[in-house]
Amino acid sequence: MCYLAGEFRVGGSDVFLGNLVVDQIAEPIKVWISLPQFEYWKHTHLTIDLVPGRGAGFSLEAPEGFRFLIRSRLFTDEEWALLENSPVLTGAYEG
Amino acid sequence: MGKIFVAPGQPGAIAVYKSRYDHWINGEFVAPSSGQYFENVSPVNGKVFCEVARGNAADVELALDAAHAAARAWGKTSVTDRSNILLKIADRMEANLESLALAETWENGKPIRETMAADLPLAIDHFRYFAGALRAQEGTLGEINDDTVAYHYHEPLGVVAQIIPWNFPILMAVWKLAPALAAGNCIILKPAEQTPVSIHFWMDLIKDLLPPGVLNIINGFGVEVGKPLASSRRIAKVAFTGETTTGRLIMQYAAENIIPVTLELGGKSANIFFRDVAEADDDFYDKALEGFTMFNLNQGEVCTCPSRALIDAPIYDKFLADATARTKAVIQGNPLDTDTMIGAQASNDQLQKILSYIDIGKAEGARLVMGGERVDLGGDLSGGFYMAPTIFEGNNSMRIFQEEIFGPVVSVAKFDGFDDAMKIANDTLYGLGAGVWTRDINTAYRAGREIQAGRVWTNCYHDYAAHAAFGGYKSSGIGRETHKMMLDHYQQTKNLLVSYSPKKLGFF
Numbered sequence: 001m002c003y004l005a006g007e008f009r010v011g012g013s014d015v016f017l018g019n020l021v022v023d024q025i026a027e028p029i030k031v032w033i034s035l036p037q038f039e040y041w042k043h044t045h046l047t048i049d050l051v052p053g054r055g056a057g058f059s060l061e062a063p064e065g066f067r068f069l070i071r072s073r074l075f076t077d078e079e080w081a082l083l084e085n086s087p088v089l090t091g092a093y094e095g
Numbered sequence: 096m097g098k099i100f101v102a103p104g105q106p107g108a109i110a111v112y113k114s115r116y117d118h119w120i121n122g123e124f125v126a127p128s129s130g131q132y133f134e135n136v137s138p139v140n141g142k143v144f145c146e147v148a149r150g151n152a153a154d155v156e157l158a159l160d161a162a163h164a165a166a167r168a169w170g171k172t173s174v175t176d177r178s179n180i181l182l183k184i185a186d187r188m189e190a191n192l193e194s195l196a197l198a199e200t201w202e203n204g205k206p207i208r209e210t211m212a213a214d215l216p217l218a219i220d221h222f223r224y225f226a227g228a229l230r231a232q233e234g235t236l237g238e239i240n241d242d243t244v245a246y247h248y249h250e251p252l253g254v255v256a257q258i259i260p261w262n263f264p265i266l267m268a269v270w271k272l273a274p275a276l277a278a279g280n281c282i283i284l285k286p287a288e289q290t291p292v293s294i295h296f297w298m299d300l301i302k303d304l305l306p307p308g309v310l311n312i313i314n315g316f317g318v319e320v321g322k323p324l325a326s327s328r329r330i331a332k333v334a335f336t337g338e339t340t341t342g343r344l345i346m347q348y349a350a351e352n353i354i355p356v357t358l359e360l361g362g363k364s365a366n367i368f369f370r371d372v373a374e375a376d377d378d379f380y381d382k383a384l385e386g387f388t389m390f391n392l393n394q395g396e397v398c399t400c401p402s403r404a405l406i407d408a409p410i411y412d413k414f415l416a417d418a419t420a421r422t423k424a425v426i427q428g429n430p431l432d433t434d435t436m437i438g439a440q441a442s443n444d445q446l447q448k449i450l451s452y453i454d455i456g457k458a459e460g461a462r463l464v465m466g467g468e469r470v471d472l473g474g475d476l477s478g479g480f481y482m483a484p485t486i487f488e489g490n491n492s493m494r495i496f497q498e499e500i501f502g503p504v505v506s507v508a509k510f511d512g513f514d515d516a517m518k519i520a521n522d523t524l525y526g527l528g529a530g531v532w533t534r535d536i537n538t539a540y541r542a543g544r545e546i547q548a549g550r551v552w553t554n555c556y557h558d559y560a561a562h563a564a565f566g567g568y569k570s571s572g573i574g575r576e577t578h579k580m581m582l583d584h585y586q587q588t589k590n591l592l593v594s595y596s597p598k599k600l601g602f603f
Contacts, residue, residue, distance in 0.1 A: 053444025057341030058317040067444040
């Protein structure tokens with residue numbers, strides 16, 4: 001789901017995954033996942049892809065005739081070695 | 096031999112869609128204020144079959160005006176009259192069951208065998224159930240003491256918002272409409288943008304039965320219609336069925352306005368087969384195999400899809416082999432053919448999402464037992480969104496065991512005894528449904544009570560009878576539908592606390 005910045009309230013039960021930098025968009029787009037879901041997903045690399053479709057829920061892309069689609073692959077051993085001990089940032093730390 | 100229904104849009108079809116649908120506000124079609132429309136595609140062949148109003152916040156306000164204008168009179172309509180209206184709606188639907196079923200199949204892609212045997216009969220029964228529940232509902236009185244009595248009345252909430260998913264466009268609407276109308280509320284209903292018009296087809300059939308403004312339908316996209324509706328200060332409640340993140344956002348909006356919500360969200364239901372299931376090759380074993388195969392019902396686009404099959408170790412190989420054979424017998428084909436058991440996914444993006452899960456399942460090392468690919472049915476159906484029934488073997492920590500795929504995909508794991516089964520079954524974010532299969536009533540009872548899910552089908556699956564409460568534990572939602580308790584979710588409680596004593600208290 002993609003919402004206007006500030007539309008969706010994140011909190012201590014959400015994990016900040018990173019910033020997406022997108023051409024022609026001035027500010028980076030923050031990507032979040034819920035903490036329990038993060039536990040099941042954290043070993044996978046995520047690609048946010050775009051496919052033709054009707055969107056979902058209140059996500060912003062729907063009226064444009066597209067839908068964001070998450071594609072996943074396993075992290076390589078090298079990637080995981082870097083990530084395994086990285087701190088997990090939650091919405092509780094969001095300023 | 097099965098019968099193949101003539102597709103809507105072809106000569107002789109028993110259901111005819113209009114080429115364009117506006118909003119339904121105050122008992123009539125109203126064009127969208129933006130003047131814009133969006134295309135509606137049939138998943139059966141991937142082709143556009145009509146266009147639909149693209150609503151916005153201004154359209155939502157118009158519908159709210161109409162609903163508020165109608166609310167007082169509708170709320171004061173006697174329960175007998177309201178109940179009778181629901182019964183008439185049910186009768187009208189029954190008289191038009193086949194055309195409604197065809198309309199639903201054409202828009203959603205599910206086989207007509209299911210719309211005729213499940214979606215529509217269940218929807219009809221739902222109106223009758225709430226018509227009866229309403230007539231039998233009573234307020235209460237409590238005698239506080241000899242002079243003081245507390246009376247409790249049910250009052251409608253007023254104007255409510257209902258946001259409907261695309262997997263059962265008519266039935267899911269009716270799950271919400273029947274109790275809300277019975278309780279005396281006026282409604283703004285937003286159908287899913289993937290399946291926006293079968294509810295208009297229904298409305299057109301029953302429009303003379305409801306006063307103008309009581310039920311209003313606004314079409315459009317979530318961000319353009321759902322958001323202004325769910326965040327409106329002019330609604331007294333919002334009911335939503337759909338995906339969990341959206342449910343959380345709707346709760347946020349509701350928190351801002353301090354209104355109640357009912358939510359029916361995602362699921363990852365465990366379907367558990369204990370070892371005694373395979374003790375005999377009899378009717379019960381046959382039924383259990385059918386229970387496994389239920390992950391194909393509605394192309395797996397059910398929040399309670401039995402998408403995790405857990406099989407007891409001693410019978411694992413035999414049961415999985417028999418269940419795979421059973422799944423291979425599922426007939427995939429033209430949804431308009433009464434022999435077809437599995438039809439098309441509701442949209443292209445849903446098909447793409449399912450395929451992305453096939454990729455991650457393989458990447459995580461799950462073994463693909465069968466399926467796993469898109470199906471091309473050839474001819475005019477080539478453009479449709481067909482997915483092969485798919486069985487994976489793996490373990491419960493894999494993402495295909497933890498996420499709602501919403502497709503005909505079952506992830507199978509082995510368990511070792513009762514405690515292991517319960518541990519795996521409850522290791523999930525969700526808690527909507529579950530299935531338990533055993534010949535031992537003690538095992539059945541204990542498993543049913545131990546599983547953290549709102550509905551545990553025991554030696555059955557995918558039964559959605561009215562009068563059995565349906566709703567989620569954990570991240571699967573709040574509230575219980577398909578039961579008279581849903582009337583409460585659409586009612587205020589008014590307490591009159593009455594003193595029958597002429598004597599003052601003596602405080603002042």
